Structure formats: structure tokens, C-alpha cells
Amino acid sequence: MNRPVVVGVDGSPSSLVAAEHAARVALLRSRPLLLVHAYLHPFGYGVPLNPYDLGVPVPSEEAQQMLERTAAELVDRCPGLTVEVRQVAGGPGATLIEESRRAELVVVGSRGLGGFAGLLLGSVGAQVAAHAHCPVLVVRPDEQPIPVDAPVLVGVDGSEPSRRAVSYGADEAALRDVPVVLVHVGPPGEGRTVPEEIEESQAAYQAEGARLLADASAEVRAEHPGLVVREHPVRAAGAAQGLIEASGSASLLVVGTRGRAGFAGLLLGSVSQAAVQHAHCPVLVAHQVS
Template sequence: MTPSIVVGVDGSPQSLQAVDWALEEARHRALPVRIVHVALRWEYSAAAPPEPGLEASRPEAAALNVLELAEEHARTHAPDVDVSTSLGIGHVPRVLLEEAADAVILVVAARGTGAFSGIMLGSVSRQVAEHAPCPVVVVPHHPDPEPRPAEVVVGVDGSEASMDAIGFAMEEAALRRVGLRAIHVWEHAAYPPAMRPASYGDLSIEQEAMRVLAESLAPWKSKYPTVPVVEQVVQGRSPAEALSGATVRASLLVVGARGHGGFPGLRLGSVSHAVLQQAQGPVAIVRPRS
């Protein structure tokens, strides 16, 4: 299948904002958009006669109506983008992951209604972010969306996951012709100042943080020499707090699925999960390439 940007919809205004993000991204990448709606299997467990004037039974008619409204919204707001639709039936995250098998990016809303009713962030959004073969962009709901500042932000910790996140963030900044802000967060050691080793010092740790940031960015700066980069070292705040705060001024925040720390079996790290919960702007979760 042709590579595309896949976006999940459920009939809610929140999911239409995800469609808007996917359409904008499609323009940057010159790619088509495939809009996917997943109907829960239980809706089809009981036979339902067609509604008057409809050839399809009620559950299928309702699902098709969600897709038709989303497609109409897309064609109205982006007539220049090639748009198609797909109806799935079954477990929502599983079907979205199957649809994303050939996707460049999978886009979902942070929360929704309809087929996602009652399923909070940490279920659909978290599951697709944990398992998707492509970057996943989670778009939070903003009742009165305003143009966001032209800046892409990426979290850097020196891990393999953050290296892939930097690559995706650099690509996004280049496509959008904007600057990149790379943030590395460091914290004091867990023990009190009086108990720290004599060799411990804020200056030496900050220098090490700057080294990690510079070395992580170096290969990507060479690949994307036209992207202006701001290197920012943040001290005294948790990584999730610092990165979530950056979403206020970013058009997109990019983080790795799992960085340093945590347990090897975890697919989505505590920082990336916390950022998804707290973010005020779109967040891209990037898993290491396999």
C-alpha cells in the first residue's frame, strides 16, 4: 500500500482536531491521509434491521456516518490533500495498529467519545504509542485552538530512543521550516547536599549535561544543516514537568518511547507517559527503529 498518514476518528470534536493535524502534516510531506473509524464488535453481536431509507443496519450506518462526516470535514478544510476512509470492527487499539502497518505517522486524539467513549488516555493512545511501528502523534483537545508558535521541541537524554526522537524532530522542523529546541533535563542526586561526595558539583554535572546534549545533536545537525537549533539544559525540574511545560509554546513536542531508567520490559517510559497526560499541545512518541 502507498505510505500514508493514518488518523483515528470516533465522531468527537477532539478527533476532528486530530484530523486537522494529520491534514497539515500531509501537506508538509506530500502524502495522502487515511481516516479510520473502529466500531466495537459488540455493536454487531445482535442483528439489527436496516433503518428506514438506509441499506445498512444501524451499527454500520452509524459507523459510516462518522467516517462520512470526518471525510467531509477533511475535504472542506484541505481540498488539496488526497483523503480516503477505512472502517474497522473490533478492538480499537488493535485495529488502529493494523491500519498503521504501512503508515508514516499514526495520529490519535488524546481523548474522545463514540467508539472511544470511556476509554481514557493510557488505553487507546498509550497502547498505540507502545506498539505502533511508526511515530504516534497524540493531539490534545483545545476548545478554541489558536496558531501555535513555530517551534519543534525534542527531549534528549542520550539514550537510543532519544536519538530516534531527535531524527524525527529534525525532520519535522525541516519540513515546517522552523527551528528546533532540544531540551536536556538534569536533577540533583537523591541524597542531601551535606551527604554528596566531595567531587559532586552543579557545574560539573551541568557541563556533563551540555556534553550529552551536544553529542546527541551533532550527527543530526550535519544531516539538517539549515535547521536552527537551540540547546537548552534545564536543572531542578522533573523531565516530564519541563517537557510538558514546553508544549505551551511548541507546535510539536517529540519524545522517545523509553529513555534511560525504568525496566527493560516497559514499552512506554514513565516520562513519555507523564508527558502524554500533561501536554497542552501535540506530542509525538517515537520508538527505536527495528
């Protein structure tokens, strides 16, 4: 099954930036690109108010023209790319989550047509990043160009989500022909005196971090013998802060998910939530394809 790369397009600058990234990613993977426009408001606005007027509105000609124009521009920029367009009667978040069941990857912009100023991702992107059935690429606006030859960054903590993220990150680095940098974030300790027992605890934590990085590196090198792998232990007040700071020199940050157990709203842990909101580069949320 030739699963497509799916991207939601609503005509906003953010969605058009996401579409450009999705086109490059689809071409890199030799996958078709599907541009999806969901034309109902997330809360159902657009549904006929008259109870006797059954059904939902038909797709709009204006939106169709926007999709076709975007598709033509992407094919012009990416020769060899296959693009399909589709309008769906549904809320944008729910629509992209449903499309993710049949997708190789879903791409979302960090800002759509609305949302709170303090939330860089926006409600639709947050829904998709948390609940998709395949990996999700969260794209930042082109405020500062991301070097295409910069490495792929992955956080390592020894957990199952982290191991999945490392595997995805290595695959991405191999596709892009760039190094993969494995990061373990430890507690800050320089520049201050601490009790001996805390110093011993920090030393043990550092040793465990070094072991985790070495194990992850060995697994990546076994799967990708020609890939450049770097180990990068850092110190920060928390894992999220360490990864976000390190993301400034990366072309991509890969984060894991908790899977589908537990509360629906907790599919992304706090570190991943912070990363998709505040990283300085695109973020890949490493959902398993279901």
C-alpha cells in the first residue's frame, strides 16, 4: 500500500509552509502527496441550521481552486511529485486524524487561521500531534531558515517511546543524508557546591546517561552502518528545556509518544508537548503506524 504524505491546507500562510515541507518530504520518500481541506468548523459551524435541510454543505469552488493552485505550484517546484487534492466535510483536526489511518506521515503547520497567541502550535495541530495514527511532522513558519544539512536530533532516556524515536530519527537522518545526534539531558550541576551524596548521585546519573547513549548509538549503527552518529550529553533544568535549547542547531527534532494506553489527552508526555510547542526546528512526533 503506497501510503501518502498528508497535509491540511486552509489557505493560511502556516498551512502553505506546511504544504511545501510536505511536498519535499513526499518526494524524499517517493510517496504521493495528499492535500486535504476540511471545510467545517471544528465545532460544527457550517452545518445547515434548518433541521429540514438534511446533509452538510457541498465543497466550495473557492477552496477547490485554492487546493488546485497549491498543488500546481508544488508540482512546479518539485518535479516528479504526485499530488492529489480532497475536500472533506469535517473539522480539520478530526479529518486529519482520520486521514492519518491511511497515511505514511501527516504534516501540520505550527499556526493556522486562529488560536491563542501563547500557543505556537494551535488547537488543530495539537490535536493531530497527540492523536494521529501515524508519525506527525510539525512545521514552523519560515521566520528563520533551517539549514537542510543540519543534523537530526533525538532525545534518549531509555524508555520505549525514546527507543522508537531513536529508530525514526535514524531513518530520517539516513533519508536526508545528515548526521543523527543522540541527546541525553542530565541535571545541572556546574558552578555550585553540592553535598557529597548529591554529587555521587549526579555522577551515577551521568554514568547511566553515558550508557544509554552508547546503547542507542550501537543500535543505530547496526541498522545504518554508514550513518554518522553523535552522542551529546547536556545539562539542563529539565529534559524539555535541554532538547528545546539543542534544537536551535538541528534540522529536525524527533520526540516519542506514550502510545494509546491511559487517558486520551495524555498520548504526548510533558516533554513532547513542550517540544512541539517551543522547539526551534520542525518536530517529528514518532507515532507508530496503525
